[in-house]
Amino acid sequence: MSDVPQNTTNPQLIAPGAANALSLTPSGVAWTNTGYSILIASTATAIVVTGLCVQADNGAVFHETAEIDVATGAPGSEVVVTTFRAHYGRTYYVSPGYLPCPLPLDNIAAGVAVSLRMRQSTTSVLPWQFALTYYAKPVTGLLQVTAQPQKTYPSAANNIALTINATPWTNSTWTQLVAATASAIVLVGCIVDTRVVGSEWEYDLGIGAPAAETVLTTVHFDNTSGPTGDTDGPSFIPFLTPLDAVPTASRLTARTRASIPTSRQALVSLVYVPKPL
């Protein structure tokens, strides 16, 4: 393996830079888009999107999952180029929220408007704040990029509830997340969402037909919350070495195990980039 394989001497840039973040007010209807708000009126060069700073509302809203679309084009003609997803057990307790792009997006030309819109799982209308990080092209060094958008499983819907085994550190049964992927995909992260006070968790993401699932990858995290089980967000675990092990038409699954006996909820969603990159 080479040393420091992903590197660049391009400066990371911010939009809006040295200014307050872009504020979006949710629609008030679950999983219904806001209108677009312009983040960059016209890009000075082509850009490579590297991530999104997210500050959830300050409203003590429980179990709020959000998706944020990045789009290009003039007002009224926007086209979504990538999507971010985050989850907050309670938005009063938001933590520093940076959602990286494990595969940065290279699909925004010079001279175009860049806009954001959001949708979320609750009816809260308290505003959220966003700032985009990016490189101006050309990017020197070694950086794997893609013109493909980030997408999510599920999309514009609540996280998927998993089965739970009540015996500590014993696997649950597998829960299907996706019956058949529309294409080969590269997994770039997952959203984890548990509602059990003070507990340790492992999620296995799996692939394969029923009763023949194999583990794709495993994550370990904790729920550090108070009595309502509301660990804050953004609860995104990025796969900074993206996982390229999901062929087209794959059935994706997940199972859990936890440190305490519980019958409460554990949920998950996936963030991926469709192939070919």
Added chain:
Amino acid sequence: MSVLGTVPLVIAPPGTDPIHLLSSTTPYAPGPWVQLIASTGSACQLAGFMAGLHIGVGDSDPGTSAGSGRYEIQIGVGPLGGELSIGSFLVTSGPCGNCALETLMLPIPVDRIPVGSRVSARVGTNGMAAVPMHLAIHYYQSLDATTATTGTYTYAPYGQDGATITPNATPWANSAWVTLLAALPAGGALLGVAPEPQNFSPISDGTQWEIDLATGMAGSEVVVTTLRNFTPYPNAGQGFTNTYLPASYPITTTSRIAARLRKSNTSTATINVHLIFLNAPNAPPPPAPPPALVPRTVNIRRLRRTPHLNQTRRRIRFSTLTLLAEVGTGLPFGPGQNPQVVLRWSDDGGETWSGDHWTSLGQVGAYLTRVKWTQLGQARDRVFEVVVSDPVVAVLVNAFLDATIGPN
């Protein structure tokens, strides 16, 4: 090979409670090593942590919550008592109300764990009280992507609180530059920053911040990149504030690294910031070991020598020499990590000397280390000499000798 991998992340310890670490009571000096993996089945690449500070119910050993602070996690490779750190991973956390996920993935996996390795971890913190951390690691086995490095994670200022920045009172106006690292050697790379959230004022108001990193001498700084994030909202201040670049920024010539900050509010309360960076493979260790251990320890050779051990020229058989010394004083990184004391002797009045006989004064936290030598031979007139030259605090108090006299 590409940056895409096909092998899964795996966890250590798998399918069970995390291991329990305890820091030492010396700021930034780590506590004892705790084993994570008895023996790796293949070469492994460290990918991230679950660094549990918010310790409570749900674990077989709840302990107490550590909360706000700066934590240096070290991952060690080697047998019990011979662990060598493969990197120092700084995480900063606010004063937890509810906490975020305490899972932190490294921007670049670390490829420094050979097959058959025993893997351990230990933690230090900025405070003077021993605090607990629950730790699990994410890693790959034989990662088939080009994303890993054999460089060394570390941070600056090393072994002390972050560099102090006084913000500009005008929103989004730059502070003055402060030095984070006097000289980052060529071959290193910038990875990110870790501001200390409890310093933001008013605490936890959701402040938006940007930090510019620059190279160049004082007064001639050139911005090389920028990072941005938020601080938490009231009653929280939780979660790790580590903020990473999307790709490392390589350093091609030895450079001073400086930072300046701008933010969304008018407070001028100072903010402490650490740089997280990668030293090139085989690069020298961080330039500033913990200040509590530094004073008057570098380039000093401490030597103690016994009087002549002579019983009317009768033969003396020396079985054991035990040195009473302050032990467990090793540094967390680099020279002095496993401090040595060397024994030699002369049986002819100092004309000639034996070979060197090395033993350890104990790595940091190894307070039960016994410093002794056995099977020391015989002589009619002997002088023993011990020397410590590692850059650690060396307190040599006394020595005890087991010996028998005669017959001639």
